[in-house]
Amino acid sequence: MDVLKTAKNVNWLRILLFYSIVLTGTYFARKLPNLLNLVLEKVTDIPFTFNYNHGLVTLFVSLLFYKLSKEKQQITLLGEHKIKSLLFPFILFVCYGVFGISNHHGVNPHLWALIFCFFAFIYNIMEEYAWRGYLIESMGKIPFILKSLISGILWAIWHLLIFENFDQYGGFWIFLAFCIIFSFILTFAVQRTKSILVAATIHAFIIQTNIAAILCFSIFMLLLIFWNKKLTKSKRTPINEQ
DSSP: OHHHHHHHTSOHHHHHHHHHHHHHHHHHHHHSOOHHHHHHTTTOSSOOOOOOHHHHHHHHHHHHHHHHOSSOOOSBSSOSOHHHHHHHHHHHHHHHHHHOOOOSSSOOHHHHHHHHHHHHHHHHHHHHIIIIIIHHHHTTTSOHHHHHHHHHHHHHHHGGGTOSOOGGGTSHHHHHHHHHHHHHHHHHHHHHHOBHHHHHHHHHGGGOOSHHHHHHHHHHHHHHHTTTOOSSOOOOOOTTOO
8 A cells, every 4th residue: 555655646648758758759769860970980990889879869858858947857967976876886887897898999998998898888887877767766665566567568668679680689578577677776776876877887797708797896896885984983082081
């Protein structure tokens, strides 16, 4: 009963409108030339597969709905603890920079890893503003499990407009399950840290499935678990001491 009562306080019509605009904007953005590639072609011959078109749509729509919403935004770019949030991208770049990413472009693997992480990281910030930013906040105080499920399902369906097929994941239904499971992790991250940056970094760590990814994920989970823990206990001076 409490769940139903909480759910009734959510503006589901506004969420539906938000999602509809994101889907529509993504559909048309994917029809346009890859804007990022058009820019990069002027400075390098290396082909990049990143497409920021739909990422820019999700970011713009999220910021617009944040602006129009009467609710105070609690999940921000850096969250409540800015320095601690910055640890996440620092760890991402260090781990991948050290291990490197092989490529066929003749670029040093360590440099290529930093470049690749940078483009993935920037894109994921744009995407996470929608799925773990505005969407999570707009669902108010409904339980964590429901937030994660809804976010994961809507996130997966949105990808139908992004990917030509899901063969690399073993089919759409496996991809859907992956999105839901991963949404639990990302939702936990933003609820714990109130930071889009943290969610975007955790999202970015899956660019490779190697020791760097395992190391990043392990450190990220430790940081989240001990997020509100202090490393040292504050020392209190006894009253009778001068």
